[in-house]
Structures are given as structure tokens and as C-alpha cells.
Amino acid sequence: MGIKFHEKEKQFHLYNSKISYCIGVCPDGEVGQLYFGKRINENQTVTYRQTRGIRPVCCNRQEDENYTKELSLLEYPAFGNGDFRNPAYEIRQKNGSRVTNLVYRSHEIYSGKKPIPGLPAAYTNSDDEAMTLEIECFDEIADIEVTLFYTIFENYPILCRHARIKNAGSEEITLTRALSCCIDLPDNEYNWIQFEGAWGRERYPAERSLSNGITSIESMRGHSSANYNPFVVIKRPNTDENAGDAFGLNFVYSGNFITQADADTYGKLRILMGINPRWFEWGLKSGEVFDTPEVIISYTSDGLNSLSQGIHHFMNNNLIRSAYKNKPRPILLNNWEATEMDFTEEKILKIAKKGKEAGVELFVLDDGWFGKRNDDYAGLGDWFVNTEKLPQGVKGLSEKINDLGLKFGIWIEPEMVNEDSDLFRAHPEWVLGAPDRPRTLGRHQMVLDFSKKEVVDNIYSQLYEVFSNASISYVKWDMNRSITECYSQGENASVQGTIYHKYILGVYDLYERLKKAFPDILFESCASGGSRFDAGIMYYAPQAWCSDDTDGHERVKIQYGTSYGYPVSTVGAHVSASPNLQTGRSMSITDRANIACFGTFGYELDLNEISDEEFETVKEQIVFMKEYRSLFQYGDLYRLSSPFEKNLAAWMVVSEDKKTAIAAVYKNLKSPNEGQQRIRLKGLKDDLVYSINGKENVYGDLLMNGGLSIPSGDDLWYMGDTDFTSRLYVLKAE
Numbered sequence: 001m002g003i004k005f006h007e008k009e010k011q012f013h014l015y016n017s018k019i020s021y022c023i024g025v026c027p028d029g030e031v032g033q034l035y036f037g038k039r040i041n042e043n044q045t046v047t048y049r050q051t052r053g054i055r056p057v058c059c060n061r062q063e064d065e066n067y068t069k070e071l072s073l074l075e076y077p078a079f080g081n082g083d084f085r086n087p088a089y090e091i092r093q094k095n096g097s098r099v100t101n102l103v104y105r106s107h108e109i110y111s112g113k114k115p116i117p118g119l120p121a122a123y124t125n126s127d128d129e130a131m132t133l134e135i136e137c138f139d140e141i142a143d144i145e146v147t148l149f150y151t152i153f154e155n156y157p158i159l160c161r162h163a164r165i166k167n168a169g170s171e172e173i174t175l176t177r178a179l180s181c182c183i184d185l186p187d188n189e190y191n192w193i194q195f196e197g198a199w200g201r202e203r204y205p206a207e208r209s210l211s212n213g214i215t216s217i218e219s220m221r222g223h224s225s226a227n228y229n230p231f232v233v234i235k236r237p238n239t240d241e242n243a244g245d246a247f248g249l250n251f252v253y254s255g256n257f258i259t260q261a262d263a264d265t266y267g268k269l270r271i272l273m274g275i276n277p278r279w280f281e282w283g284l285k286s287g288e289v290f291d292t293p294e295v296i297i298s299y300t301s302d303g304l305n306s307l308s309q310g311i312h313h314f315m316n317n318n319l320i321r322s323a324y325k326n327k328p329r330p331i332l333l334n335n336w337e338a339t340e341m342d343f344t345e346e347k348i349l350k351i352a353k354k355g356k357e358a359g360v361e362l363f364v365l366d367d368g369w370f371g372k373r374n375d376d377y378a379g380l381g382d383w384f385v386n387t388e389k390l391p392q393g394v395k396g397l398s399e400k401i402n403d404l405g406l407k408f409g410i411w412i413e414p415e416m417v418n419e420d421s422d423l424f425r426a427h428p429e430w431v432l433g434a435p436d437r438p439r440t441l442g443r444h445q446m447v448l449d450f451s452k453k454e455v456v457d458n459i460y461s462q463l464y465e466v467f468s469n470a471s472i473s474y475v476k477w478d479m480n481r482s483i484t485e486c487y488s489q490g491e492n493a494s495v496q497g498t499i500y501h502k503y504i505l506g507v508y509d510l511y512e513r514l515k516k517a518f519p520d521i522l523f524e525s526c527a528s529g530g531s532r533f534d535a536g537i538m539y540y541a542p543q544a545w546c547s548d549d550t551d552g553h554e555r556v557k558i559q560y561g562t563s564y565g566y567p568v569s570t571v572g573a574h575v576s577a578s579p580n581l582q583t584g585r586s587m588s589i590t591d592r593a594n595i596a597c598f599g600t601f602g603y604e605l606d607l608n609e610i611s612d613e614e615f616e617t618v619k620e621q622i623v624f625m626k627e628y629r630s631l632f633q634y635g636d637l638y639r640l641s642s643p644f645e646k647n648l649a650a651w652m653v654v655s656e657d658k659k660t661a662i663a664a665v666y667k668n669l670k671s672p673n674e675g676q677q678r679i680r681l682k683g684l685k686d687d688l689v690y691s692i693n694g695k696e697n698v699y700g701d702l703l704m705n706g707g708l709s710i711p712s713g714d715d716l717w718y719m720g721d722t723d724f725t726s727r728l729y730v731l732k733a734e
């Protein structure tokens with residue numbers, strides 16, 4: 001790993017064993033992109049850049065007719081100076097001009113990586129894991145300084161980028177666009193994969209080729225959203241899971257975002273990612289700075305499985321911060337689908353007791369324990385216990401749960417308030433809402449104005465009371481509606497364009513304060529399931545409820561799609577009741593667990609209500625999960641067969657030493673008289689002999705090249721009588 005500076009040519013080469021990222025100072029002083037891809041020799045400089053204006057409509061500076069920005073590959077392009085693509089940033093100056101032009105001034109190279117104030121960001125565990133390049137650029141007319149940050153990591157094919165914009169002049173300026181990165185590539189023969197959906201069907205991969213024009217996804221919901229995830233893959237058309245070039249962009253941010261690919265008519269490609277510029281206006285007074293959130297840029301020349309594995313290990317080691325970092329996650333039992341808000345302490349203890357008998361480690365009390373929360377019309381904002389339900393408070397219940405031998409966790413939704421709450425009655429001015437307009441409700445609730453420090457302070461104090469007075473090991477932080485009428489009451493017109501971003505900064509601030517005060521609590525993020533599943537939130541909450549949809553058939557698709565950009569350790573996955581609450585589909589307890597085990601694993605049902613036979617199966621599942629959860633959560637994941645393409649979906653995890661692996665196959669629809677199929681496994685060692693579920697012994701090379709037979713031996717599950725059946729295969733080698 002290193003960052004080489006070629007002084008004469010003013011070029012920088014950031015490299016590790018897998019990737020090279022080359023940038024340099026263009027003829028007019030702007031920083032340009034030279035090469036991004038597979039590692040090349042760092043001693044060379046790169047000269048293939050085309051900069052010549054070949055037609056009169058291309059605009060050049062008078063002093064250099066051979067150079068036009070329109071044909072250049074740029075690192076942080078401006079608006080209004082001859083580059084007609086979308087810019088990375090835009091600044092309204094006091095005189096009304098939006099034209100800027102950044103030129104290189106200086107740079108600094110150092111070991112390690114600095115945090116970004118107030119924002120989530122990847123970090124190093126020691127300085128020798130990464131090197132950072134800071135390039136300072138300036139616009140002498142507008143008096144603006146922009147610092148571009150690049151960090152290259154030793155052990156991962158990953159580069160992190162963000163930008164810092166400073167008002168170095170005396171007059172106020174306004175940022176109307178401040179994206180995090182631009183990657184200009186010299187050709188546009190790429191496909192784009194976005195991860196899309198809605199509530200209950202989050203992060204389905206959707207691939208399309210990039211033809212001329214702009215391909216764009218975004219969120220304006222105030223959270224990253226289930227509709228479009230802030231993670232995209234750009235790949236060569238023939239790249240598949242096992243071979244070919246691809247790169248990924250994970251936005252380390254949980255609010256409004258935009259990701260764009262502009263394939264221009266000169267055959268180039270511009271990729272942009274950052275805060276959505278719609279309704280973003282950020283004033284900077286003299287000397288003030290604005291930090292954009294970070295983008296994690298990953299690259300592979302070995303196909304999508306390898307791209308995902310790089311991201312998984314990187315996030316587990318360099319993004320997630322928790323006492324549970326790289327540790328097996330507790331097997332939990334959550335009462336939501338068992339009781340919803342209709343519970344008593346007695347009912348809860350009965351459910352928890354049965355969980356303990358099954359081997360569960362943590363009991364989670366979901367929504368309904370506070371204020372007047374008996375339905376979703378009341379209570380949010382009042383974070384004190386409802387003693388009608390829990391006479392001895394959260395403290396009393398948590399102690400009783402602890403006495404059963406279980407840890408205790410609790411649900412909160414701190415960003416929201418109901419009209420019927422003490423908090424709203426006392427502070428109606430603390431909700432977001434446009435003047436003189438009715439507020440749009442979502443699940444009968446309003447959004448607290450987290451851009452106001454006093455609001456965050458109030459919620460912090462309330463939660464501090466709850467967490468410090470009871471025995472709490474886990475917190476599920478929910479968020480059940482998008483932001484509408486984003487307007488901060490009582491504030492000037494001039495700051496209203498900052499509110500969406502300040503809101504997310506308030507969320508991060510509350511997380512940071514609670515994490516600091518309660519470092520041992522395991523946070524799980526949730527937003528009506530998977531509506532805030534992004535790299536930003538994972539910096540605070542190392543796992544996130546992946547979807548409210550726990551139907552096995554649906555979950556395979558959701559978790560399969562999620563796996564492209566996020567590790568298994570982040571995927572909240574539970575076995576829930578059958579028939580399923582969301583789809584009405586019935587499924588065996590084994591099939592439900594065979595999916596949930598590729599996640600943090602838990603149960604979300606009343607175990608008192610299942611048959612004795614099922615309960616015995618649950619006990620076995622928990623013993624199995626305790627033995628293999630580290631492998632599921634931290635092993636190398638390989639996608640083998642896609643549920644979006646085939647009736648038989650499959651994936652597997654492999655241990656670091658390659659001696660243990662677990663493959664899972666999920667058959668979607670039953671069909672009569674099918675032939676035997678083979679799934680070619682991945683990641684094993686050619687010359688190791690693997691036992692399969694303690695029976696057959698087969699060489700790794702045969703399993704990878706010939707494949708695992710489905711069905712295998714005399715196990716005829718495949719001919720089962722229902723749709724959606726599954727099998728796990730545990731492979732072990734000496």
C-alpha cells in the first residue's frame with residue numbers, strides 16, 4: 001500500500017495489492033482522474049487523458065485552446081466553466097454568480113485516517129492500516145478552499161473519499177450542492193446495479209446497461225429508504241459473480257441522497273454520489289467549513305462475490321463500532337409479532353421463560369411499554385414506563401428477565417412523537433411542519449425536529465433515565481415514517497435548506513451520546529424493517545432489522561440482494577410465526593430458520609404456541625446456531641444461485657481456514673418429476689476432503705467443479721409436498 005507523488009507530472013498514485021487510483025493536476029490546475037482499476041505499476045505516470053477541444057462548441061480558456069473541461073475526467077468538477085455534465089458542487093456567491101473554478105494548491109500525505117466531525121466514517125484500527133492524501137484546491141475569485149480526502153487501505157480493495165468546503169473569504173456563500181465524490185471514467189461500457197424495493201421487499205438487485213444519458217436514484221424521504229439503497233454497483237456487462245471488473249459505492253450516510261451515472265455522448269462515464277441537492281442550501285460564513293459524508297469505493301477484477309466479500313470484511317473491521325464488533329451476536333427473542341402492544345408483565349415473562357428454555361440469550365421488549373402506548377395513536381415522545389403494563393417499571397421487568405438467565409433489550413422510536421403525548425402537548429413547536437399548512441402524518445405520528453439541539457437534549461435525557469435505571473443490554477431503535485413538510489418552526493427562511501441534513505446530524509449526535517454513555521449496549525437499527533439500512537447507520541448500530549417481511553421465500557430475495565453491499569453480521573433476521581403475518585404463507589420451522597441463520601438470528605413469535613415437536617426443533621436450531629454463528633456472520637459469503645433467476649437459490653459461507661463451510665439451498669416452487677441438479681460450491685480447498693452433513697466425504701475440487709448434488713444421497717426433501725423448502729449442508733474437513 002502506498003501513495004506515490006510524481007512531482008514533475010504532479011500525479012498521485014494511490015495503490016495497494018489490488019487497486020490503483022491515479023489522479024493528477026490538469027493543464028489548467030484542476031484535479032483530474034487518470035486511472036481507476038486493477039493495480040498497475042506505481043512508478044509510471046499516466047498519459048492517456050484526452051483533453052483537446054475537438055469541435056468549436058467545446059469551450060476552452062483563451063490561454064489554452066487545446067484544453068477543454070468538457071472532454072476531461074475530473075475529480076470534483078464545478079458548474080459553469082465549460083464542463084456541461086452535472087457538477088460535484090455548486091456555490092451561490094454574494095454577487096449571485098454560481099461559477100467557480102478550483103485549482104490545486106497543495107497536498108499532504110500521511111498514515112492513518114482522520115474522523116469526519118459529526119459524521120459516521122470508516123476508521124483505522126492502527127495508523128499503518130491506511131494512508132490518506134489530502135489535496136487542497138482553491139478558487140481565488142470566490143475565496144473558497146476545497147480539500148479532497150482520499151484514504152487507501154492496506155488489506156482491502158477499498159478507497160474512501162469525502163470533501164471539505166471552506167469559506168476563506170469575508171462574505172457569506174451558500175452551498176446549493178455538495179456531493180461527496182465524482183468518479184469520471186474514460187469509457188461507458190458498463191452496467192449499473194441498483195438495490196430497490198419498498199416496505200416488505202427491500203434491496204432487490206436491478207441491473208441495466210448504461211446507455212447515453214443519466215441514470216439516477218435518490219431519496220427525498222429524510223432517510224436512506226427501502227425504495228433505493230445508497231449502494232450501487234458499476235460493472236462491465238459480462239462481469240458475473242465469479243469474474244470480471246466491478247466497483248461499488250456505499251454512501252456512509254442515512255439521509256437524502258443521490259447517486260448518478262452520466263454516460264455522455266463522448267463515451268465517458270461520470271459517477272456522482274452525495275447528499276441530495278434538492279432542498280439543500282447550506283450557508284457558510286467567513287471561515288466556516290462543510291464536510292460532506294464519506295463514500296466507500298470498492299473495486300474488484302474478480303467478480304461480484306469478491307466485491308461483496310471485500311465490503312463485508314471492511315465494514316466488519318473498519319466501520320462497525322461496538323462491543324459486539326466481530327463477536328457472535330446474541331440469539332434473541334422479540335415479542336412484537338407475538339403480542340404487538342397488547343401485553344402484561346405476566347404475558348411477557350411467560351414468553352421470555354419459554355425462550356430461555358429453548359436456549360435464547362436475549363429477550364427484547366418491543367413497542368408498547370411507555371406512555372399511553374396501547375395503539376399507534378399515542379405515546380411516542382413519552383419515554384417513561386406505562387405502569388399499567390409493567391407495574392415494577394422497566395427496571396423490575398429487566399431484573400426478572402435477568403433472573404431467568406436472559407439479557408434484556410428494549411424498543412425505542414426516539415425521533416417521533418404522537419399528537420396524544422405529554423411531549424407534544426408541552427412542545428408543539430418541536431415537530432417539523434410548514435407554516436400554516438396541515439401536517440402529513442405517517443402511522444399517526446409526527447417527526448421531531450432533530451435539527452434543534454434542545455429536542456435531541458430532551459430525548460437524550462429521557463432515554464438516559466430509562467437506560468441507566470434498568471438492566472439494558474440491547475436497544476432496537478425504530479423509525480416508522482418518512483419526513484414531510486421539512487421546515488423547522490421558528491427558524492429563519494435562510495436556514496430551512498439545512499434542516500434535512502441537520503436532522504440526520506441530530507440523529508447521529510443522539511446515537512453518539514448514547515453509545516458513549518452506554519458502550520456495552522448493542523444497538524439494532526430499524527425503520528419499518530429495512531428503510532434505513534445503510535453504511536452510515538452501521539457506524540452506530542452494527543445490525544439492522546433487514547425487513548418486516550419474515551416470510552422465508554421473500555427473505556431469501558431480500559437477504560440475497562442485501563448481501564451485495566452489506567455483511568451478514570448486519571442483517572437482522574428472525575424466525576416468525578407461520579402462517580406468515582405479511583404474506584399469509586405457511587412454512588416449516590426448519591425452512592424459516594434456514595434463512596434466518598444467514599443473519600443475526602432470533603425468534604419473533606410466542607414459543608408457547610408452537611407444537612412440542614417444533615419446540616424440540618427450535619432447541620436444536622439454537623444449539624446449531626451457537627456452534628456456527630461466527631461462521632455465518634463473519635465467514636466468506638458466496639452467492640451461488642440467484643432467487644431472482646432460478647427456482648433453486650443457493651449461497652454458502654466458508655471459514656477463513658476453509659475447513660468448515662455451510663451451503664444453503666432454497667427451492668422456491670414445487671414442480672413435479674424434476675431431475676437432479678448440481679450446485680457448484682465455491683471457496684473450498686481443492687485437496688481437502690469434506691464430509692457433508694457428517695456423511696459423504698468429497699474432495700473440494702469435485703464439489704467446486706462437479707458440484708453438490710441436489711437432492712443429495714437418499715435425502716429426498718426436494719420432492720417435498722409444499723412450495724418453498726430448503727436444506728443446509730455443513731461441510732467439514734480435517
Ligand code: DGJ
Nearest residue numbers: 336366367526528529548
Ligand atoms: C416496525 C418494526 O419494523 C417492527 O419490527 C416493530 O418494531 C414495529 N415497528 C413496532 O411498532
